[in-house]
Amino acid sequence: MKDLTKLTDRIFYVGVNDRTKHLFEGLWPLPLGVSYNAYLVCGERTALVDTVDACFTGRLLANVRERLGDRPLDYLVINHMEPDHSASIAAVRQAYPAVRIVGNAKTLQMIEGYYGIACGTVEVKEGDVLDLGGLTLAFCMIPMVHWPETMATWCAEERTIFSGDAFGTFGALNGGVTDEQLDVEPFWEEMRRYYACIVGKYGQPVQRALAKVAPLDIAMICSTHGPVWRREIARVVELYDKVSRYEGEPGAVIAYGSMYGNTEQMAETVARGLAAAGVRPIVVYNLSTADVSQVLRDIFRYDTLVVGSPTYNGQLYPPVDALLRKIAERCIPYRRFACFGSFTWAGAAVRRMTEFAEGMKWPVVGAPVELKQGYSTAVEPACRMLVDALVEDMKR
Template identity: 35%
Template sequence: MMPLEIAPKIYDVGVVDWAVRDFHGYKTERGASYNSYLIMDEKICLIDTVKAMFAEELLAKIERVVDPGKIDYVIVNHVEPDHAGALPALVKAAPNAKFFITAQGKAEAIRHYGDLYDFQVVKDGDKLSLGKRELTFVTLPMLHWPDSMATYCADDGILFSNDAFGQHYAAAKRFDDEVDLGILFYEAKKYFANILWPYAKLIDKALAKAAALDLKMIATAHGIIWRSHIQEIIAKYAAWGKGVSGSSVVIAYDTMWGATEQMARAVLEGVVSAGSDAVLLRMNETPNSTAVADLFEAGGMIIGSSTLNSGMLPTMGSLLVYLKGLNPTGKKAAVFGTYGWAGGAQKDMEALLTAAGFELEPGFTCKWKAQPEDLEAARQLGYEFARKLQK
């Protein structure tokens, strides 16, 4: 794709990664992008870079606008390799450039990429003049790394927000008013749930900084650029940061010979009969990140597994360990399943759910294949669980 002029003399020179389907455990079914922005002024400035494997494409795009050797400044909003992986290639192409970064970011960048750069450490509120334009640095520690920051250009009303407000979403069009809004907001929610959920309590502070700015555009480091729906995405971040717990239920399970699946369907019937919405996910076919996106605005999760070797099925262990890392406190959970001999899956699942911060409700298990009375108990489990969410 050619460089795109998103504002006068400001170009999107990043890369759309149509093929990527895994982002350290986050399944990116719609691909991703690594957004980088080139500002042409008296001083030429590049904001963020791309993954190392796309460094040549980044430089080729920059060359369509200017010789990379003429770049004066490079702003490193975040040192993670999907944002800064091209730094070693860039320092060779722009040997005279100064690199602006937080103190924490400098320490991290040296460990990642070596001490080859003219690093200029900045702090919150520091400014950088490009000539006609002035940039302001906005630190956002732990959203989602200690070094994270954003960069604001008041002259154009653009916040180069790095991970904040981003999505893993590959698209030929670059702006929010050019793509399917339903998909865009879903991918923004999925991104928040899988990347920023552990740090949600910090969102209010970040939004307070954003609210003080005159925003005409939010140029993210991943996905689509916001220009027509800025207030909507800010409102969603405000709600997500406070925690969203509705009355819907995620039922996630895996089964060996079908008995646990039969129970899962009975649980679903119970939830629906109580008047709540629900989604049924068999985890051998569902990415953990998709289950997390469904859980994010739900009231709780009902987990089911057959017992294998005195424990849960591996797919369920994977989901629960993934959830523990996100620490989804305030959600309710219950467990169901089947076993043949001594059992064990349900006990292990309840321990992991507790460790992840869920509020446990009574569950139900049965031996061997569920009988009619067992299926009725599973329906009742779903019904009572949903009713508690509605109170």
């Protein structure tokens, strides 16, 4: 039987799949699971690149032992210290006491802080090279993609970059390991969702990282989550480039909250109006039930955002407020924005949404629509005017 974990004659996949965890970081749903990827590089000396979540330490060690046999593990390279990748460091050191742990200064400080390990380490800086004998590992600092210690490791002889979380995606690996062995279609939306939720705040650092790796002749991207990329490298890099520039495709996201259906009817009216004007695609989310990670994914993807909210205790409806805070945290520099809201005795939601747009430095398109009490056809002309203003702005 073909060994799918043998990526080249000298690089091996030793990661694991997690189909048990419900929420990534305790926040983001994992309907398709997630992989924690680690890699073994074997020259005359050996190096393990990254580890896995603590729940799978035993499986990682079994994978490493299966490959190494009686050979020693000489180095453990840590590209990223988030515990889903670093939590097995102490166990690897226990299994291989002579292993030297390789990381930059910030990484080594975190290793001591998290795991109490301060000896047997090798500090590396930008451009340093580790000679494994027949193979070399060169280190490239990519801070804030998406933690300050993050780096990438380049193996020139195998034209392979170990990229940490960069180019990562949600989704377990179903049978295969590389994009040539898998149905990769589900991963594109999961990659957008992963980026929007996990990396989304750090567009400029991602752009700097992309510029650093651009001169490399890359034949294989080994990220810490998702497939090993070979065939689809150009598409992966293009997607990361696009989302990190916050470039929206034509399309509209309508995200609303509604207690008793009145604000929801306004959302339906706006959606119908945009559809009648030929806007495609349109995605509508009820924020009381929607998976907010999917909402964020589509806000990153499309260039128009329309938000609706009732007034609640003199403020925004809590699910709407939570979404707007998450958008602000991700520093998205521009989206075409419009809003509508409702109230019973004292309106505040429209004002709060307008203040949000001003804080983001987004222009508000059209006059916000504010409904007092129950929905009626009397509000529809104002909704149509809002739609007309959006469509006109989209044409420009």
